[in-house]
Amino acid sequence: xxxxxxxxxxxxxxxxxxxxxxxxxxxxxxxxxxxxxxxxxxxxxxxxxxxxxxxxxxxxxxxxxxxxxxxxxxxxxxxxxxxxxxxxxxxxxxxxxxxxxxxxxxxxxxxxxxxxxxxxxxxxxxxxxxxxxxxxxxxxxxxxxxxxxxxxxxxxxxxxxxxxxxxxxxxxxxxxxxxxxxxxxxxxxxxxxxxxxxxxxxxxxxxxxxxxxxxxxxxxxxxxxxxxxxxxxxxxxxxxxxxxxxxxxxxxxxxxxxxxxxxxxxxxxxxxxxxxxxxxxxxxxxxxxxxxxxxxxx
Ligand code: RRO
Numbered sequence: 001x002x003x004x005x006x007x008x009x010x011x012x013x014x015x016x017x018x019x020x021x022x023x024x025x026x027x028x029x030x031x032x033x034x035x036x037x038x039x040x041x042x043x044x045x046x047x048x049x050x051x052x053x054x055x056x057x058x059x060x061x062x063x064x065x066x067x068x069x070x071x072x073x074x075x076x077x078x079x080x081x082x083x084x085x086x087x088x089x090x091x092x093x094x095x096x097x098x099x100x101x102x103x104x105x106x107x108x109x110x111x112x113x114x115x116x117x118x119x120x121x122x123x124x125x126x127x128x129x130x131x132x133x134x135x136x137x138x139x140x141x142x143x144x145x146x147x148x149x150x151x152x153x154x155x156x157x158x159x160x161x162x163x164x165x166x167x168x169x170x171x172x173x174x175x176x177x178x179x180x181x182x183x184x185x186x187x188x189x190x191x192x193x194x195x196x197x198x199x200x201x202x203x204x205x206x207x208x209x210x211x212x213x214x215x216x217x218x219x220x221x222x223x224x225x226x227x228x229x230x231x232x233x234x235x236x237x238x239x240x241x242x243x244x245x246x247x248x249x250x251x252x253x254x255x256x257x258x259x260x261x262x263x264x265x266x267x268x269x270x271x272x273x274x275x276x277x278x279x280x281x282x283x284x285x286x287x288x289x290x291x292x293x294x295x296x297x298x
Pocket of ligand 1: 021045068069070071072073099121123124125186187207208209
């Protein structure tokens with residue numbers, strides 16, 4: 001069965017994409033993901049001025065996941081275009097993840113980056129100015145999305161935070177702003193403490209939880225969003241097997257993104273794509289029929 005899909009304004013050869021953050025910092029690492037079979041790749045979030053990121057430790061392993069507080073390290077969009085150009089040689093769409101602290105700053109970055117699509121990061125869980133503040137207010141989500149849509153001619157995806165009482169309100173706001181898709185979810189705000197010293201382990205004290213621990217949270221968010229929105233939902237959060245991908249697509253995801261599971265190696269893209277294809281064949285259904293199947297059962 002064919003795994004090709006048109007989602008969020010992009011033609012994808014398969015719906016298994018590299019999530020923002022992990023491995024998205026260089027053209028070489030993005031290309032490696034596309035050569036390993038990813039249907040599209042999302043960059044690390046890029047801002048308008050260079051940032052070193054938070055002091056370490058920046059990542060801690062916990063049961064079934066990772067907590068990170070990288071702190072938006074990036075060279076600024078002015079120095080990142082070359083990496084996007086190199087990433088495009090991988091032959092799959094390159095989606096530039098961007099962050100900013102105002103609609104105008106978002107628009108400015110969008111005007112100056114050339115990528116196949118933009119993913120607005122309105123959801124970093126531990127950066128007050130960038131994401132955790134902006135992304136929790138539906139009116140700001142709507143105005144930022146609208147400003148970027150007006151400034152850019154490529155598809156605009158809006159990545160939502162799970163650190164909110166109602167992610168559906170945020171999705172509806174992104175849709176009103178003209179988003180071509182929403183992406184759910186970013187990491188869940190979390191922390192870990194060293195019990196010998198009593199200190200929080202991360203340099204930033206708290207960070208964002210990713211990995212298998214958050215998959216059920218992501219499935220619920222995608223289900224709620226897909227049931228109510230007219231625009232596609234891209235599912236992300238703890239997907240580490242083809243079974244997880246099937247579940248996320250049944251919840252309503254038109255495509256999925258893989259991040260933390262890359263700890264298993266680049267083979268994960270092929271593994272998920274071939275498992276998904278075999279499943280569709282065994283069930284005699286198309287990818288399109290699988291999408292949102294769980295929502296049609298109620
Ligand atoms: O760089 C980070 O610390 C970071 C970002 Br921008 C984000 O969106 N989500 C996350 O878990 N970490």
